[in-house]
Amino acid sequence: MNALSIENLNVSLGGSHVLQGVTFDVPTNKVTALLGRNGVGKTTTLRAIIGLIPSTGEISFFEKAIGGLPTYKIIQMGIGYVPEDRDIFSSLSVNENLSLAARDSLPNYDLVYALFPELVTRGNQRAGTLSGGQQQMVAIARALLNKNELLLIDEPSKGLAPKLVGEVASALSKVVGHATMLLVEQNLELVKAIADHIVVMEHGSVVFQGDPKNLEDDAFVLSMLGVSGGLH
Amino acid sequence: MDTFVLITITGVGLGALFFLVASGLSLIYGLMGVLNFAHGTFLTVGAFAGLWLSTQVFTSSSTLTFVAAMLFAGVAAGLFALLVEQLVITRLYERHIDQALVTVGVALVVGAILSGWFGNDPRLIPTPHWFINTLTIGKAFIPVDRFLYIGVACLLLIVLTSILRFTRIGLIIRAGVENRTMVTALGINVRLAFSTVFFLGGFAAGVGGVLVGAYQSGVSPLMSGSWLIYGFIVVVIGGMGSLWGSALAALLIGVINQFANYYIPGLGDFVIVFLLAAVLLTRPQGLLGKVGR
Numbered sequence: 001m002n003a004l005s006i007e008n009l010n011v012s013l014g015g016s017h018v019l020q021g022v023t024f025d026v027p028t029n030k031v032t033a034l035l036g037r038n039g040v041g042k043t044t045t046l047r048a049i050i051g052l053i054p055s056t057g058e059i060s061f062f063e064k065a066i067g068g069l070p071t072y073k074i075i076q077m078g079i080g081y082v083p084e085d086r087d088i089f090s091s092l093s094v095n096e097n098l099s100l101a102a103r104d105s106l107p108n109y110d111l112v113y114a115l116f117p118e119l120v121t122r123g124n125q126r127a128g129t130l131s132g133g134q135q136q137m138v139a140i141a142r143a144l145l146n147k148n149e150l151l152l153i154d155e156p157s158k159g160l161a162p163k164l165v166g167e168v169a170s171a172l173s174k175v176v177g178h179a180t181m182l183l184v185e186q187n188l189e190l191v192k193a194i195a196d197h198i199v200v201m202e203h204g205s206v207v208f209q210g211d212p213k214n215l216e217d218d219a220f221v222l223s224m225l226g227v228s229g230g231l232h
Numbered sequence: 233m234d235t236f237v238l239i240t241i242t243g244v245g246l247g248a249l250f251f252l253v254a255s256g257l258s259l260i261y262g263l264m265g266v267l268n269f270a271h272g273t274f275l276t277v278g279a280f281a282g283l284w285l286s287t288q289v290f291t292s293s294s295t296l297t298f299v300a301a302m303l304f305a306g307v308a309a310g311l312f313a314l315l316v317e318q319l320v321i322t323r324l325y326e327r328h329i330d331q332a333l334v335t336v337g338v339a340l341v342v343g344a345i346l347s348g349w350f351g352n353d354p355r356l357i358p359t360p361h362w363f364i365n366t367l368t369i370g371k372a373f374i375p376v377d378r379f380l381y382i383g384v385a386c387l388l389l390i391v392l393t394s395i396l397r398f399t400r401i402g403l404i405i406r407a408g409v410e411n412r413t414m415v416t417a418l419g420i421n422v423r424l425a426f427s428t429v430f431f432l433g434g435f436a437a438g439v440g441g442v443l444v445g446a447y448q449s450g451v452s453p454l455m456s457g458s459w460l461i462y463g464f465i466v467v468v469i470g471g472m473g474s475l476w477g478s479a480l481a482a483l484l485i486g487v488i489n490q491f492a493n494y495y496i497p498g499l500g501d502f503v504i505v506f507l508l509a510a511v512l513l514t515r516p517q518g519l520l521g522k523v524g525r
Binding site: 050052070071072075076081083087089090091092096099100101103142146 | 400403404406407410411413414415416417418419420421422522
C-alpha cells in the first residue's frame with residue numbers, strides 16, 4: 001500500500017495553471033524525493049496535499065481520500081509538515097514552538113532531543129534569535145514530535161551553510177525509518193544519500209518517477225534538473 | 233503641580249477605558265485580520281445588559297451591584313460577540329473586505345434595533361455612592377471613579393496576558409497572530425482560537441461599556457461611535473495584535489488627550505490624529521507591532 005497517492009492534481013493560482021495533472025505515488029516506509037527546477041510546482045504540490053491551497057484531483061493517504069478536508073484534519077490523520085521557509089514562530093520560545101506542535105498525548109521529546117540535543121539547552125530562547133540551521137532543527141523537530149505516518153519536508157537545506165546542510169542531512173538520515181518521507185530538495189547530494197524513490201517535475205507535471213538508479217540513465221530528465229553526467 | 237497630577241491621573245483613567253475598547257479589536261485583527269466595525273456594538277450591548285441587571289434585577293446601587301453589572305455586561309457582550317463571529321464572520325473567512333462591510337452592517341442594524349427599543353436618550357446607569365467622591369493627592373482632588381477604571385483595565389490586562397502566556401489556547405492565539413497558516417499546518421483547529429478571541433474581546437468591551445456608561449453619565453445606542461474610533465486609533469498606534477502595545481497606546485492617548493484639552497481647549501482630538509499620523513509615518517507597524525505577518 002502506498003502512503004500517499006496523487007492522481008491528476010491540478011492547481012491554479014492567480015490565473016496561472018501551476019499544477020497540471022500531477023500524478024505520483026509515495027511508497028510506504030521509503031523516502032521519496034520530489035525534484036525539479038525552481039518554480040515547477042514542488043512546493044505547491046506539498047501545500048495542495050495538506051489543503052493549504054485549493055486543488056482538484058484525488059489525494060489519498062493510506063487509501064483514504066483527503067482532498068477537500070481542512071488542513072488541520074489532514075495533519076491530524078498523521079502527517080508532519082516542514083515548510084520551505086521553516087515558518088517557526090519567531091516570537092515564541094523553542095519550547096513553546098515544540099509544545100504548540102505536540103498533538104499526541106505522549107509527544108516523542110526523547111527522539112527530538114536525541115536528534116537535536118542543542119534544542120535542550122536553547123529551550124527558553126526566542127526562536128527568532130536562532131540561526132538558520134537551528135531554526136530548521138526546530139521546524140523538523142515539530143514534525144517528529146508526533147507519531148506521523150508521513151513527513152512532508154520542503155527544501156530543508158535551503159539557505160543553509162554547507163556545514164549545516166551536512167547536519168540536516170545527518171538528522172534526516174536518522175529520521176528515515178521512523179516515517180515515510182516526501183522530500184522536496186534541490187541538493188542532489190542529500191537526495192542521493194537518503195532517497196529510495198524519485199519523482200521529477202517539469203512545468204507543473206510529473207516527467208519521471210521511479211528508482212534513482214533509473215534516473216541516472218535518463219539524460220533528458222537529468223537535463224531538466226540541470227545535471228549532466230548522472231547523479232553519481 | 234496639582235493640575236499636572238489631576239490631568240495625568242484622569243488621563244490614565246481615560247486611557248484605561250480606551251484600552252478596554254481596543255484590546256479586543258487588537259486581538260481580533262491580529263489573529264484573524266478582521267477589521268471589526270461591529271466592536272462598538274459589543275460595548276453598547278454590554279452597557280445595556282449591565283443597565284438591565286442593575287435596574288431590573290438589583291434594587292440598590294451598591295458596589296456589589298456595579299461589579300455584578302460589569303461581569304454580566306462582559307459575559308453578555310462576549311456571547312454576543314461569539315454569536316456575531318459564528319453567524320457572520322465564519323462564513324466570510326479570508327474575505328476581509330466583505331467582513332469589514334458586514335460588520336458595519338451589524339453595527340448599523342444593532343444600533344437601529346437598540347434605538348427603536350430604548351430610544352436615543354442616555355439612561356443613567358446606577359453607580360455606588362462613592363463614585364462621586366474624590367481622593368486628595370497633594371492638593372489635587374481626583375475623582376475616585378478614575379481609579380476604578382485604571383484598576384479594572386489593569387486587572388483585565390493581567391488576566392488577558394495570563395491567558396495568552398500560560399494557557400494552550402493563549403499559545404495558539406500568540407502563534408496565530410504571527411502565522412495563522414502554520415498553526416493550521418500543525419494540526420490545530422484555529423477556529424477555536426478565533427472564537428475565544430471574539431469572546432474575550434467582547435467581554436472586555438462589555439465591561440468597558442458599563443464603565444463608559446458611568447464615565448459619560450449615560451448609556452445610549454449612540455454611545456459607542458467615538459469610542460470605537462479611538463479604539464481603532466489605539467490599535468494602530470499600539471500595533472495590530474499587540475495587547476501591551478494597545479495598553480501603552482491607550483495610556484499615551486488618554487494622557488495626551490487630557491493635557492491637550494486643558495492647554496489648548498477643544499484640540500484634544502486633533503492632537504491625537506496628529507500623533508496617529510506621526511506614528512504611521514515613522515513606525516507604520518505601531519509602537520509594539522511587528523513588521524509584516
